[in-house]
Amino acid sequence: MAASCSVVCCGEENDSDKAVIFRFSNGSVQNAEKLDFTMYKSADEINPRKKTRRIVVAESQRLSYVGQNFGTGALKCNSLCNYYVGVLNKQTMQMELHSAQLFNMQPVIPGESSVTADKDTTQTYKEKVDALIEAFGTNKQKKALNSRRLNKVDSNMLQQVVTKAANTVIDEKGLDALQQEIAETEAHTDCALHIPPSNADAETPEDVYPLDEILSPVDFKALEEAGSKMAALTTEELQKMRESGRVLCVVKHLENLPSDDEARKKMACCAYYLSLLLKLSQQRSISRKFGMEEGCPRIVQNKLFRTFTVETFKNGRVQNMVSASKSVKLASYCLVLLLHMGDMTVDLTLLHRDLALSEGRIIEIAKSLGLTMVKPRGKNLKAGLHDEHKQASLILPLVKYQPFMERRKRKKMH
Known part of the structure; x- marks a missing residue:
């Protein structure tokens, strides 16, 4: 009667503890015992993208074989599948499962490869x-x-000339002034590159910037639970949100939720997503726990990171940051979302306060979207003064604004 054996899983293992499986590209090895295997690992253990790199060398009397898990010669299956190797202990009759990675061993011919x-x-x-x-x-x-x-100009000579010119500019203006100019140039990049997907041939204002491009049906379904909690906020809780600042747009729409159940649910989901966008704009470095306290679904969090942040390498790890150009994109998405929430009209003054951007910058982004500047009518009943809030509406056809060119006045000769 055959003896029975049990399976034991060894759990998660580090890359250094993984078993290694070799595949020779030019055939099969008849006698593996005659091969001397050596594994080399990357010396840069701080960079998370380089510390897992491995190179395996197999030497025989006739040829040497080399395989690596990075670069063009690496197998793509290591990133797509998980491989395991079973090792049978004949004394205890237990099969231990170890995670493994594959290496494609290619022959190296001396002289020819170099x-x-x-x-x-x-x-x-x-x-x-x-x-x-x-x-x-x-x-x-x-x-x-x-x-x-x-x-043809010599590249080395050209590099020397450019370096000399750059050093001269740095000495004249100073490094801090140059960095400030670069930041301003990045912040004032063309807004048209950061507007949401649009349909120029749309017949209705709602179809110019479709809401599905900002929040897909899958996103709405994932935000139902968080949106229902936001719709159930009391008057006292809304007042606390108003006093905290930078969520005035969200509070305004939560105080005027529609009575219809379907429209109310949709408006609450949009308000919750808008609160995430506003919170994202107020932070420079974003942690991986962003939105978890507010119940943000993982699919929405990944979408926010992918759309509005850039990856940077700092202090030995990868971080997500909101750059100046991404903040412009974030503001344009907030504008379009508020258009769908407010019958194609948005309060630019409230938005510029929430985003901590200048009012002129918000107006510039609104003009890049083709919106029409609207001057509100009537008076503020509480203050007894004219409402100075600037508003914008999406009216077809879209307005094409000409770039403002400043012209200096000539001094008169006396």
């Missing part, structure tokens, strides 16, 4: 064509090649 590598790294396609023209080209082609080489 020559081909030098050619690939030092000679470009254009240089190879020039060499063919120089050897086998016609007289006309050779004359054109010589003329192009005479007119």
